[in-house]
Amino acid sequence: MDTYRDASLGLLGDPSRRAIFELLARRPYSVGELAKQLPITRPAVSQHLRVLKDGGLVVSRPEGTRRVYQLNPDGVTALRAYLDRVWEEALTAFQKAAEAAPVDPEQEER
Amino acid sequence: MSTAPAIPAIRGTATVGVPVEQAFRVFTDSFGTWWPAEYHIGQAEMAAAILEPRAGGRWYETGVDGSECDWGRVLAWEPFHRLVVTWQINGHWQYDPDPEHASEIEVRFTADGPGQTTVELEHRLLDRLVGGQAIYDAIIGGGSWTGLLERFAKAAANQE
Numbered sequence: 501m502d503t504y505r506d507a508s509l510g511l512l513g514d515p516s517r518r519a520i521f522e523l524l525a526r527r528p529y530s531v532g533e534l535a536k537q538l539p540i541t542r543p544a545v546s547q548h549l550r551v552l553k554d555g556g557l558v559v560s561r562p563e564g565t566r567r568v569y570q571l572n573p574d575g576v577t578a579l580r581a582y583l584d585r586v587w588e589e590a591l592t593a594f595q596k597a598a599e600a601a602p603v604d605p606e607q608e609e610r
Numbered sequence: 611m612s613t614a615p616a617i618p619a620i621r622g623t624a625t626v627g628v629p630v631e632q633a634f635r636v637f638t639d640s641f642g643t644w645w646p647a648e649y650h651i652g653q654a655e656m657a658a659a660i661l662e663p664r665a666g667g668r669w670y671e672t673g674v675d676g677s678e679c680d681w682g683r684v685l686a687w688e689p690f691h692r693l694v695v696t697w698q699i700n701g702h703w704q705y706d707p708d709p710e711h712a713s714e715i716e717v718r719f720t721a722d723g724p725g726q727t728t729v730e731l732e733h734r735l736l737d738r739l740v741g742g743q744a745i746y747d748a749i750i751g752g753g754s755w756t757g758l759l760e761r762f763a764k765a766a767a768n769q770e
Contacts, residue, residue: 580736584620587733589646591624594729597644598626598636 517548528570619734630719633727634690652679669695680705693717713739
């Protein structure tokens with residue numbers, strides 16, 4: 501399996517980061533709101549948000565006394581990075597399924 | 611269409627140790643058996659993902675509650691070598707029926723030998739997905755004008 505890669509792929513390789521990214525794709529959230537919806541601690545959420553921010557996928561802004569996070573509006577790379585990850589996983593799963601399926605040379609074309 | 615630079619196509623390749631006919635069949639007929647179930651757009655848990663085996667066919671998921679959510683359409687059905695489908699899931703992770711907003715996925719199956727196939731996938735025209743400001747809307751709001759305006763008002767009020 502040889503899959504096209506780019507720098508942003510690693511950012512969403514972590515399941516927690518991907519979960520955070522998916523939540524932020526729906527709407528902006530604060531750290532506390534994200535932590536409530538995920539099985540990880542608030543400091544862990546902050547840590548992941550920092551990585552996503554450093555990678556340019558997420559930006560933050562103050563909203564009153566708190567800070568809310570959202571996907572980077574300048575980063576059209578965000579959606580692409582996500583889909584890249586989807587396809588990498590999908591092709592890996594496809595490869596396994598194809599090789600596990602019984603070979604049936606008699607099968608008719610539908 | 612927009613001044614934003616084109617988003618590069620996503621490309622992936624998988625080499626599978628099966629004949630080209632089987633690679634094509636598993637990819638299409640058995641799509642729902644290997645597609646990672648967590649990547650679905652319906653509100654309900656995904657029960658099945660279906661790719662109809664003909665040009666013009668639907669590509670959709672069914673939920674455990676019986677609901678159906680379209681993903682796209684089959685544009686080219688050329689067993690056992692080529693498949694083109696549209697991906698019409700926008701930045702809200704919702705189906706966008708407008709063909710102008712459809713990205714395309716082309717999958718090519720090439721026999722490397724009797725028992726090995728190279729599968730090349732290209733997901734292109736990604737800027738069409740965002741051309742309708744779908745990603746921008748997804749970033750700014752939860753999908754409704756009301757929500758968008760509320761958030762705008764809040765953000766404006768809290769501007770530092």
